[in-house]
Amino acid sequence: MNRESELVLRAGQGDQAAFGRLVEQHWVRLVRLARSVVGEMEAEDAVQDGLLRAWRKLPGLREPAAFSQWVSRVVLRVCFRRARGQVAGLVSLEAVPEPISRSNPEPRIDVGRLLASLPPRQRAVMHLTVVEGMTDSEIAGILGIAASSVRGHRRRARGRLEQQVAVGVES
Amino acid sequence: MSEERRDSFEQAFKRWAEHPPETPPDQAAARVVSQLTERRGISLLAGSRVRFAAAAAALTLVVVVGWVTLQPESPAAIPATSEVVLPPLEENVVLLWLDQQTPLYLTVAPPAAKGGSS
Numbered sequence: 001m002n003r004e005s006e007l008v009l010r011a012g013q014g015d016q017a018a019f020g021r022l023v024e025q026h027w028v029r030l031v032r033l034a035r036s037v038v039g040e041m042e043a044e045d046a047v048q049d050g051l052l053r054a055w056r057k058l059p060g061l062r063e064p065a066a067f068s069q070w071v072s073r074v075v076l077r078v079c080f081r082r083a084r085g086q087v088a089g090l091v092s093l094e095a096v097p098e099p100i101s102r103s104n105p106e107p108r109i110d111v112g113r114l115l116a117s118l119p120p121r122q123r124a125v126m127h128l129t130v131v132e133g134m135t136d137s138e139i140a141g142i143l144g145i146a147a148s149s150v151r152g153h154r155r156r157a158r159g160r161l162e163q164q165v166a167v168g169v170e171s
Numbered sequence: 172m173s174e175e176r177r178d179s180f181e182q183a184f185k186r187w188a189e190h191p192p193e194t195p196p197d198q199a200a201a202r203v204v205s206q207l208t209e210r211r212g213i214s215l216l217a218g219s220r221v222r223f224a225a226a227a228a229a230l231t232l233v234v235v236v237g238w239v240t241l242q243p244e245s246p247a248a249i250p251a252t253s254e255v256v257l258p259p260l261e262e263n264v265v266l267l268w269l270d271q272q273t274p275l276y277l278t279v280a281p282p283a284a285k286g287g288s289s
Contacts, residue, residue: 016207023200031192044194051203109183130181131188158177164175 008064011055021057023051026068029132030075036127037079037120038086039112046082072142076124083120083156105120118163122157 004025010018027047034050034096041165054074061070115123128139136147136157193197257274260266267275 016204020200020204022194023203027194027199028192032188034266035190044192044199048199048203052206055203055207063242108179111180111183114180115184126184127188127189130184130230147246161180162173162176165180 002065004067005064007066008058008061012058012061012064020056022067022071026071030072032074032109032131033072033127034079036115036131037076037123038082039116042082042086047075049053050078052131069138069142070152071143076142080120080122082151083123114161114164122153122160125153126157129154 002021004164007018007022012024030047031043034046039045051071051074054071057074062065063070115126118126124143125139128134128142134136134142136150161169193208194202257266260276263279265279267277269275
């Protein structure tokens, strides 16, 4: 059993310090994931809400080794719920400017605006694919859908992004 | 999306996502942990309430089902009044049923029968 699984077991038994360690280990990754779905303004709040839900549900987690995937799922559910309540356009995603590299001559791409044009589930699929480099079956496990659905979401997301680029969202 | 555009978008997406959270992990952990006791306590309380409500509902269902199934034979099983064999009525007798098993016979007679003329 690895170190994280031990922490998960202890946290499931009510050890708050162990859960705190797990939060520390997963915080950055989860905030980045949430940011792609709900935007910068709500990301940390959504992750915190998700982690509190995870704490309550943790005694029911049967496979400690699957904690990372499981907590991503819990947080994403919170994000999807919040995203449904957001005004169309998800302006808050634009709050994070893309770092501009002077040495990078390629045209600037407004990632926030492009992501905002996608439905929340497609944003999550794109994040897990591009940023975390997960396989379709891993993404399917997190989203609770079939791997073929993951491919469908990604295909539609790329199609929509292409449309957005074509109408001049890309600057 | 062309391969070139897709690659440039995905590179930009990765750079965009690398932006670190405003709250450092240790502070975030402290903040989350400070809320754990209260939340799980509420959760347990809510959970026990739900379990109590479910048990009460199940008990009520058992009582109702038991009451319905253990009822004595329904009145429909009792022979209808038309099936009860009654003696033929005389012309001045009226029969009223107080319920399905209780007949009431009334004899109709003229008031003069008392013979009280004075």
